[in-house]
Amino acid sequence: MAIVAVKKIVKRFGDITAVDHVDLTIQEGEIYGLLGPNGAGKSTMINILCDMVKRDSGDLWLFGHKVNKIGKKEKEEIGVVPQNIAIYDDLTAKENVMFFGSLYGLKGDLLKERTLEALAFVGLLDQQKKLPKTFSGGMKRRLNIACAIVHHPKLIIMDEPTVGIDTQSRNQILNAVKKLNSKGSTIIYTTHYMEEAEHLCTRIGIMDHGKVIAEGTCEELQSIVTDRKSIVIQTGIDQVIKPESLKSIRGVLHVTIDEHVVTIECPKESDCITDVLAYFAQQKIVIRDIKMQGVSLETAFLSLTGRRLSD
């Protein structure tokens, strides 16, 4: 069943068309990534789905039913993790989750039970009596998620939930998203981070200038670019690699280094791998694994939009 379907949705703010005739269908059980640069229209699109922004035109179906105005019944099936953290600094972590749970119609023992479950889920059970003002950015984000999932929503909408937080909290959030999905929630997830989308999402829609310009699995989007390949090299830990040295090798088009994985993009026909391996040998950098694959999602994005996501 399609949990969400939208047809020809339009939203304008004055002269700006933030969402421009978008069609989307998200099936039950998906982790659907909405990816795009600043101002692409991602937040506006998902705010329309949770009734925080009114669409100008277009049709919307939620949980299999056509909806003109999103009502209480639909809202109780949706959990929203907004981009700006929405928690109360003068309520404890537990009181915050209970407050949001009660807004979603939970009461009594069930509300208490679900509150503790949500806090445990995001790893904050032992912090339940503390005020969020004592929390790190990552802990606040996790509390924000607990508030959004306390009522066991069928659909969870997360707007850049990992912006500006430490790696540990980020990994905890990514694991929580996977766990929520495996427990049956459908997730819509917006991000600027390609690696998150690659790692997490079953399907990705790329937005640019208010439109969904491409959609598919990560592999499908990567296969749009057929004239390049990637050399992915896993090195030993604590190895110093200078991207500029790799970039100066003839044929190398782009280099990314993520912890100890080096990804080098080059034209499909290039034989630069010989020089790349010579560089690693000369620098005495240990290679643990090496493989050839298609290009990254970042390059697919570049090929579709003419710019990098991070530009």
Ligand SMILES: Nc1ncnc2c1ncn2[C@@H]1O[C@H](COP(=O)(O)OP(=O)(O)OP(=O)(O)O)[C@@H](O)[C@H]1O
């Ligand atoms: N309330 C508003 N009033 C006026 N313009 C708005 C409003 N909300 C969004 N916009 C404009 O609509 C366009 C899309 O914005 P939106 O926030 O949806 O993009 P985004 O892809 O979510 O960007 P980001 O990644 O920065 O959050 C932008 O040009 C933005 O300036």
